[in-house]
Amino acid sequence: MVIGSHLDSQPAGGRFDGALGTLSAFEVLESLEDAGIETERPVVVVSWTNEEGCRFAPGCMGSMAFSAGEIPSAWRGKVATDGVDFAEELAKTIASLPEAEMLRLGFPLHAYIEVHIEQGPSLEANDIPIGVVKGIQGTRWLDVAVTGQTAHAGTTGLSYRRDPLHALTCALSGLYEAVMPADPDARFTVGRISAEPGSVNAIPDQVRCTVDMRHPEPSRLDEIERFVTSRIKEEAKRQGCNAEIARSFDMAPCVFSDALQQTIEQAASARKVKSTRMLSGAFHDALFVNRVAPAAMIFVPCRGGLSHNEAEYVERAHAVIGCDVLAQATLAIACESTNGRP
Structure with missing residues (x-):
């Protein structure tokens, strides 16, 4: 043994x-x-x-x-x-x-x-x-990349912005309020986030994050993944950005x-x-x-x-x-x- x-x-x-x-x-x-x-x-x-x-x-x-x-x-x-x-x-x-x-x-x-x-x-x-x-x-990990357009922080008004960080944080805010409060067995965590080009006075061009989702029921884990994916993509599209999401880990x-x-x-x-x-x-x-x-x-x-x-x-x-x-x-x-x- x-x-x-x-x-x-x-x-x-x-x-x-x-x-x-x-x-x-x-x-x-x-x-x-x-x-x-x-x-x-x-x-x-x-x-x-x-x-x-x-x-x-x-x-x-x-x-x-x-x-x-x-x-x-x-x-x-x-x-x-x-x-x-x-x-x-x-x-x-x-x-x-x-x-x-x-x-x-x-x-x-x-x-x-x-x-x-x-x-x-x-x-x-x-x-x-x-x-x-x-x-x-069960556990699943997602790699999320939201792409927008970098621009000057001081000269770009709200209507001209394609801010991927704003899109992602809006999506995550809704997910934090929806996933775990609705299901005591669910777990939703964003453990890593980064913005490029990473300048203090520039709107990011791309933002990346990881998502960790967990649940004891495989079918419910499927539902959570679909909800997370659709919520991020919808918010990215609403703000003129594009979201690419790939599953990096899947453990039943x-x-x-x-x-x-x-x-x-x-x-x-x-x-x-x-x-x-x-x-x-x-x-x-x-x-x-x-x-x-x-x-x-x-x-x-x-x-x-x-x-x-x-x-x-x-x-x-x-x-x-x-x-x-x-x-x-x-x-x-x-x-x-x-x-x-x-």
Whole structure:
């Protein structure tokens, strides 16, 4: 079986998102070694590459390539936000680890469990130390470009303007007021926005932004995407601009293994720890592993529900409990009789 998480972070991210799960997995291995326990199944620790998708897009590159059994050829031409070529960076990473044994992507595995901070407030608010993740909502990303006409900020009157920033912000204002207020399960976020040529005294020629949409129901996610696309295009046209919108990421919702969820619940109960089943609002590497093997996740509370922030924090007791439940679940699964199965 495989346990682990990721180590990469957001530009202003904290030190628990991903790292907690990776270090917990190594702690489980060390504890097994210290106790002299030999499992029926091998226990492998993984640290997935580029889960956050901040430097290279899409996110979850490592787990996505694993589930596909290969690195997609389309990734070879990808360039990072700092201009670095993906293929070159991958080659440098491999070359820096000469002692590491290369395993083929997509090798058979019996189960995968990942510890992660909740990244939300519900566990802390309800004083529950363990969340048993039952699934992950779907996510779509859009790249939006609205093009108008650059002109002098001081001499161009309102009727002569084709201002793409005005068009985009008008559209976004309406979307913020419509998408999430109308559906408590929906998520709508604009995380990146830029204007060109970027001069203080010039109307922009082009404005770009990203849109992150999430929902647990695929059909509702379709509806949200159509609404967002049409709203931006309509507002751009109304103001004499043109909008081009492309989908850059599409991740369907997933449901995790019920058997693994029960194993985690039993592990928590054995340690006299409260647990609750919950849906993940964020996507994780476990989603992609779940496509090729049974997977599940263990959530622990984070203070104030804050994540993707340097102030992100997990209480020591919660970190220990999460690791302990991971160890108990790992033992239950890895010590099962294999009967010739992997």
